[in-house]
Amino acid sequence: MIDADELTKTYGRRRAVDQLTFRILPGRVTGFLGPNGAGKSTTIRLILGLDSPTHGRVRIDGRPYRGLHRPLRHVGALLDANAVHGGRRARDHLRWLAQTNDIPRSRVAEVLRMTGLAEAGHRCVRGFSLGMKQRLGIAAALLGDPEILIFDEPLNGLDPDGVHWVRGLIRSMAAEGRTVLISSHLMSELQLTVDHVLILARGRLLSDSGMAELVRSSGGDVLVRTAGDTPLAALLTVRGATVAPESGQGLAVTGLGPGEIATVAATHGIALVELTPRAPSLEKVFRRITDPELQYRAEPRREDAR
Amino acid sequence: MTLFPTGLVAAEWTKLRSVRSTPLILAVATVATIAIAVLQARSTIGAWDGWGARARAEFDPVFTTFTGFQVAQLAFGLLGVLAVTTEYSTGTIRATFAAAPRRGRVLAAKLLVLGTVALVAGQALAFAAFFAGQFVLAGKHLDVALGDPNVLRAVLGQGFYLGTVTILGAAIGTLLRHTAGATALTTGLLFLSIMVLKAVSPDGSKALIHWALAAAGEGLTWTTFHDPDWPTAGFALVVCLTYLTVSVTAAAWRLTRRDV
Known part of the structure; x- marks a missing residue:
């Protein structure tokens, strides 16, 4: 478990990390989400001392x-993949790291095999x-073989194969009961991988919630398609749903779940061709939460206007 | 946990031997010291008959053939600097301190490994250059033996001086973190400090000059001729140890307090 309490880091007058309080729990994948400069890497450096x-x-x-004592046996971290001496063989790089923590030499070959x-x-x-x-x-x-990654x-x-492999690895590590923290500025990367999200912008924690909750609270909808013209839109509206037409006789329904929609349709003998719950993309969710906080927005600077 | 950080020492040894710059630097130092010892000795025996009394009196069979160690100093100093600054320039330092958060121990292990390598290599070079130079000088019976006054001290002193320079380079690398800056400062301390100290010294006073690192190097390696600019061997040892203590203490202090 990683436990931060009012964690703050100031560089000169800039607050890179501003009073972060959070807990990263074992057995699940926690995503650390935020635009560049949000303070993700600084927080990770603080975690690692x-x-x-x-x-x-x-x-x-x-x-x-x-x-x-022997921190690599508790926490394993990937910070910057390029931060390796180019003139060193991969095996030697892992070898000296292993030696610092009295990790047996055979483990080097093992992790090389595990990572292809x-x-x-x-x-x-x-x-x-x-x-x-x-x-x-x-x-x-x-x-x-750390408990925290x-x-x-x-x-x-990473190429698509690599992405698939890392996702699988991360999921399996969490399934084994380990604590996994992964940072990204690409929401689509995390949406498929994480259970819990911490959203960071300008050093502050904007959201700390389960992935499913976050998606739900940000309002998903249900796509419904029927065969031919039906009164379904009106029937749903009466029950409090908001209905917007979509191409191909589709209806985007918010305010009612797929189960309720199916029941209404069945009661009135309407045949459904499609009934798909749609989650909003994390991009949308993220933009909604962070928009007022974006610090590096592309907008004309005052000096340019002169 | 043992008091002696065996794992860290092993790790630093792996780091040092797994980059190409280490053998390259040692090769340059080897070629320079031995080749220059031979060339210097040969030119001396060729010119000896034409030398006046003063030149003959100032001839030091060991010191004169050790000119190549100027190059070796530069090489060993760079070895020390690079052992630290490449960790910063490549970003490896983060992996190092994430793996071993007790930074003082990391520095101690690094200096121990560097110091041992530099001392062993330095002594080997000093003895090799000594025997090569004396072998050539023997053609004109100008050679000295290890048992002659000051000779063994001069040879051991030269090896020790290379060790000093290496540790100084590593300490300065730790303080400055950048290869260019640390190389410039190390080189300056090695070769320019004597000029600066001479310029600011009152006429005839040697007190300051004796604190220049280069003067200490000379004070350690003379045998038959002693220039008054050079301190005695004992004082030179004190000067070297002072440079080591001050630079390593400053490096350790800075390293444990700064963010990476």
Whole structure:
């Protein structure tokens, strides 16, 4: 479990992270969502004890990170896939990391195999594609078989196969009861992967909720299609739904669930061709929550207007 | 947990030996010191008959053939600088401190590994250059033996000086974090500080000059001729240890307080 309490980090006059209080629980995937500059990476550096908070604190299973004995056995982190010495062989990179935490040497070959890099272990990292570097970073995070995994933008640069593999890996890690935190600025990446979302903008926590709840509260709708003209729209409106026409005799219904719609249709002998609950994209949800907070919006600056 | 960070030392050794710059730097130092020792000795025996009394009196069979160690100092200093600054320039330092949050121990392990490598390599170079140089000088019976006064001290001193320079480079790298800046400062301390200290010293006073690192290097390696600009070997050792203590303490202090 990761436990942050009023975590604050100030650089000069800028508050990169502003009084964050949250808990990241085991057994599920938590997404860390926000535009560039929202404070995601700073928060991760604070969790790992790389930066010291200006105020507040963050604990790993009740202890400060810097107090952990052999921390790689508790927390595995992928920060920046490019942060590897290019002149070093992949195997040597993992080897020195393993040595710092007294992790047996055999584990290096194991994580290379797990991440599909078994054949590339003897090659210098300089020759790796970004996708391979991501795999190497994930291999490094898995070295100590940790209970807590933190991945900062893990899907960057991965091909579709790689994305599929990382998603599967993340899900299986959470299913094993581990704590998994993954950050992203791409909502579509997280929508399929996470159970819980923390939304960050300008260093502040805007939302801390389950993925399903977030989607529900942001208003999904139901797409209904019938064979030919029917009075269904009117029947639904009477029951309090809002109905908007869609192409191909479709109706976008909000305010009633698919079960209720089906019941109404059945009662009146209307045959349904399609009945699809639609979740709003996380992009939409995110834009709704963060819009007033966006700090790097593309708008003409005052100096330009002069 | 043991008091001695075995894992960290092993990790630092792996880091050091798994990048190409390490053997490259050591190769440059090897070629420079041994080749220059031979060339210098050969040019000395060729010119000896034409030398006046003063030139002959100022000839030091060890010091003169150790000119190549100027190159070796630069190489070893760079070895120390790069061992730290490449971690910052590549971003590896974050992985290092995430894996080992007790930064003082990481620095200690790194300096221990660097210092050992530099001392062993430095001593090997000093002895190799000594024997190569003396072998050539023997053609004119100008050579000295390890048992002659000051000779063993000069050879050991040269190796020790290379170790000092390496640790100094690593400490400065830790303080400045950038390769260019740390290289410039290390080089400046090694080669320019004597000029600066001479310029600010009152006429005839050697007190300040003796604190220049280059003067200490010379104070450690002379055998038959002693320039008054150089401190005694004992004082030179104190100067080296002072540079080491101050730079390493400052590096440790800064490292444990700054964000990565």
